[in-house]
Amino acid sequence: MSERKPVRRALLSVYDKTGLAELAAGLHDAGVEIVSTGSTAATIAAAGVPVTKVEDLTGFPETLDGRVKTLHPRIHAGILADTRRPEHLDQLADLGVEAFELVVVNLYPFTATVAAGAGPDECVEQIDIGGPSMVRAAAKNHPSVAVVVDPADYPAVLAAVGSGGFTLAERARLAARGFRHTAAYDVAVAGWTTSVLAPDESPFPDWVAGTWERTAVLRYGENPHQPAALYRSGAGPAGLAQAAQLHGKAMSYNNYTDADAARRAAFDHSAPAVAVIKHANPCGIAIGADIAEAHRKAHACDPQSAYGGVIATNGEVSVAMAEQVAEIFTEVIVAPGYADGAVEVLARKANLRVLRAEPLVGAGVELRPISGGALLQHRDDLTAAGDDSTRWTLVAGPAADPDMLADLEFAWRACRAVKSNAILLARDGASVGIGMGQVNRVDSCRLAVARAGDRAAGSVAASDAFFPFPDGPQILLDAGVRAIVQPGGSVRDEQTVAAAQAAGVTMYFTGARHFAH
Numbered sequence: 001m002s003e004r005k006p007v008r009r010a011l012l013s014v015y016d017k018t019g020l021a022e023l024a025a026g027l028h029d030a031g032v033e034i035v036s037t038g039s040t041a042a043t044i045a046a047a048g049v050p051v052t053k054v055e056d057l058t059g060f061p062e063t064l065d066g067r068v069k070t071l072h073p074r075i076h077a078g079i080l081a082d083t084r085r086p087e088h089l090d091q092l093a094d095l096g097v098e099a100f101e102l103v104v105v106n107l108y109p110f111t112a113t114v115a116a117g118a119g120p121d122e123c124v125e126q127i128d129i130g131g132p133s134m135v136r137a138a139a140k141n142h143p144s145v146a147v148v149v150d151p152a153d154y155p156a157v158l159a160a161v162g163s164g165g166f167t168l169a170e171r172a173r174l175a176a177r178g179f180r181h182t183a184a185y186d187v188a189v190a191g192w193t194t195s196v197l198a199p200d201e202s203p204f205p206d207w208v209a210g211t212w213e214r215t216a217v218l219r220y221g222e223n224p225h226q227p228a229a230l231y232r233s234g235a236g237p238a239g240l241a242q243a244a245q246l247h248g249k250a251m252s253y254n255n256y257t258d259a260d261a262a263r264r265a266a267f268d269h270s271a272p273a274v275a276v277i278k279h280a281n282p283c284g285i286a287i288g289a290d291i292a293e294a295h296r297k298a299h300a301c302d303p304q305s306a307y308g309g310v311i312a313t314n315g316e317v318s319v320a321m322a323e324q325v326a327e328i329f330t331e332v333i334v335a336p337g338y339a340d341g342a343v344e345v346l347a348r349k350a351n352l353r354v355l356r357a358e359p360l361v362g363a364g365v366e367l368r369p370i371s372g373g374a375l376l377q378h379r380d381d382l383t384a385a386g387d388d389s390t391r392w393t394l395v396a397g398p399a400a401d402p403d404m405l406a407d408l409e410f411a412w413r414a415c416r417a418v419k420s421n422a423i424l425l426a427r428d429g430a431s432v433g434i435g436m437g438q439v440n441r442v443d444s445c446r447l448a449v450a451r452a453g454d455r456a457a458g459s460v461a462a463s464d465a466f467f468p469f470p471d472g473p474q475i476l477l478d479a480g481v482r483a484i485v486q487p488g489g490s491v492r493d494e495q496t497v498a499a500a501q502a503a504g505v506t507m508y509f510t511g512a513r514h515f516a517h
């Protein structure tokens, strides 16, 4: 076991004062001398613990509204002296500087200030300069100094100090966390200055960075021979990665990818909606008067495929829906909330994973890694993509009555959640046949019609992109589809429109498409 290095002198400078008084009292009881900045020192003194102010040590007042406090050689020499080197100890002695063995710092709340909508001057003021300097100095000098950046670590700090100090391995681990802390902080500052303070003409920033924190090592990845882990983003709104698991077995990699696809499908609707997903594609999407009805309708689309599926809702799961789900073999259910008693009903299934996650926020950009880089795009925003039927163009057949229009709008929204080429047949606010992920649109039409069976006749159809030839729509027309919505825009649109016209079938062009690859 490596030797512990006693802590005799500590430097404390924290914005977040959580646990500070207890830490200071514990350090003092362990015989540690405490040096501290402005309001940190005031908090320590108010707790009745002796403390030396940084300015008494430096002989230089904290100045410029706190912009300069610890940025002084007497502080940084005390942090950066490698006490394994006799020449460093000699130099400290010559200068009359004493070394620190412990540095406790947490930084100005830059991210929270930006998130609160503060103006540029206020945000800039919250860019901590002295704090990161101390953290980086202490982390670099971890053979001599322990650095602590998280109040949650204070009890462990006191335990270590009380048992003779930190080992080198412990100081190295703390150093890694210190560097991660300042790196994440700098990423946030650099991202804000790039995108907000000094944006260029492009709709995309010329520099992108992010930080992710590992929250779980998963049993395996997409396949058992692929190790995998879950990471939580250091920025942006909470989502699936932050979900609370209320019941069931540990989530798998595939559970996460399917749950993400299911949420994307469910949150495209404003009425109570349920999506059932298998292998990232829907085997049923429906809206209903309530969530239980939406689930019944979504499940009925393809009960065979829904076996072992992943369910997402866009609203609270009722007890009635929970009773239905408890009857079906389901891998995961994820919802923004559960009515009283619903989780207990679902918990009858020992293995069913029950997750509560914040509602999906649709705006923003999405990033997809490719070899050697990444692609960024604005999310497929429904409102920008022909979602509003008042902007559709009637190109064949009679105008839809309100019921038919409602089904067409539902089908158009729902087909967005289907991997291209996507054809979705719908009736009464529910998918009844889905053709997904085929490499030509004709096969997607065949698949949708085959899955719908008898339900194809009288249903409406949505296509995520235009029909390049009239052969695909002809399959839908032959199956008795009574209306079709599609983007339009093919050089052979005329032929497709003529086929619909000949069949007396309503056809709308949306003018926008919904590829999903």
Ligand SMILES: NC(=O)c1ncn([C@@H]2O[C@H](COP(=O)(O)O)[C@@H](O)[C@H]2O)c1NC=O
Binding pocket: 013, 014, 015, 016, 036, 037, 038, 039, 040, 041, 066, 067, 068, 069, 070, 071, 105, 106, 107, 108, 127, 128, 129, 130, 131, 132
């Ligand atoms: N400028 C400096 O020399 C400096 N030294 C420490 N700080 C920060 O000041 C805060 C603590 O200040 P106070 O003890 O006054 O609450 C900490 O978040 C620390 O990271 C500084 N502030 C900002 O840069």
